[in-house]
Amino acid sequence: MTQVLEEQRRLKHKLTPENAYFKAKNFDHIASAPKEELHQFLIGLYGEHILPATLHEIERLLRNDMYSMGVDAKGNQKYLITKTMMANIWARLRDRLASIESSTSMIEVTSDYAAHFFDMYVKNHDGKHMTGDRIKILLLNLPFMLRDLILPEVICIPHTFMKSFAFISYMISYAMSYTISYTISYLMSYTMSCTMSYAISYTIFCFLFDNVVFVWKVHIINTAITKAKPGSPLHQKPFVNDPSERLIETHVAALKWHMQSRKFEMTGTTLNKLQDMSVSLLELLKQNLPVKSGEADAWKFEKAHSILHKVRELILFGWSENTSTQGPEHCHIDFCKKVANCTNNKDVFLCILRHHVREGHLQYLQKLQADLACEDNSEEVVIAPSAAESWLARNDSISCELGIRYPVLQAILSGRKNHQSLMVRVV
């Protein structure tokens, strides 16, 4: 390790070039950089890390070396859960998402949205990024979509383990289910018609055969894994289980944390609660998604760590929306991109800045005309605008994206020629 790099790492600051913000007077730029919620949590932590980690966890559990069926002719591992079966799982998740409709869920998820999710997270399409609103929809819905998502595949695993005595296992399962359901139907036949009691009996039989007996089989395998001694192929192998519960627990914790962090007018008690939730969310991420998406550092990165500083940010800067760019961030489309598309790409940014200056002049003229019109109609009774109307009439046409450029705009337009300045001279 070199001296300069060591020093930089120790200080958490590069030695070169010289930091311009050090020259800002009475401004602690390090303490004054709150995380922007959209990029930090919604798209940043949840969209880019928790979601892919969830899909990776499912794949890691199902396509495990333990469930390998040997190697094929080319020497590749043959997994019990094939790639086609995995594709079916993701298609199932996509279809579950697409089935959300407003009449039952208050929100509508279109098939386009579900396809977008599929492209981004399953096909890993680089160009398919989700907006904050789309991530919020996922945050609200995904916990409900994950339950029993991979149940059919998990059921396959005990069948394979018990291959050697599959017939016996099948017979025992059948006998258990039949006995219980027949007893119930026999008892019910005293109170209702035979047809009805047989129908109920058949339903109970199917349920028992598909679910309860499956749990029994999983229990046998997990007991065998627990009792396996060193040298046994089952020694220290992971247990067969459906990870739905813990994945849902993690996603619900993320949703609750987000809702808690966005509460308005937080008190000391609610801030304490949020801090506890931040700690428990990070602990849950480590516990339930231990390998994240396969990275060695797992959850040791800044975005995951930053949730621990959320309370500090709320105390210093207030409600999350104060430091969020969600709405205004769209401004760069209206104020930069759309204007830029009207140019021939020659001096494009200068053109954009000039466009805004001209627009400012036009607004000023319009205001003068409106004032003149008011003077002409001075006899008319002027009704004072309500607070809501005044708020709506604000001039929102200057984008936050351009904020940083306006101080240098004066230099470009030779300072005094810019008549848009709000400064006034008092004589």
Place this chain on the structure above:
Amino acid sequence: MSKAFAWRPLALLPILKASACIETDRDWLVNRRLDLYHRSMDHVIADLNELCSKDMHLRFADDRIRLSRAFYHVLVLDGAEVAAATMCDTRQCPVCTCPHDELDRTDVAYPYRHSEEVKAKVEAARREHLDEEGRVKDGHKSKVSISYTTSYTMSRAYFVS
């Protein structure tokens, strides 16, 4: 960098594409990009310092004129931009002193970092390791033998975006 020219790197938010640059060393590109950003921000910060140093009369939205004083407010940035402003690695926490290997720990609260404190330490380290022109001193090893001397010779390739 001249004041009239400073708007260009800020407006373009320059992305130095390695494929479009003659110099492809990653450290050089990172340093170059940071240098462009901070030298451009010098002019903005100088203007803002000037603005914040004196009282002025401003017309407010209710058409009344009031004696006012400007002040710095919070920076609202996301990951890469916070890293550029604080010159801290994106893998590190810019807010507290928690080391990278312990970023997932929830049982320890590390002290916060502050600009003045960091500035004093950085200046001391610069004096120790760098010469007056910003180059690594002889005997103070750097990862790569690149010059950190700033050169403002603009090449068209650096601004291809």
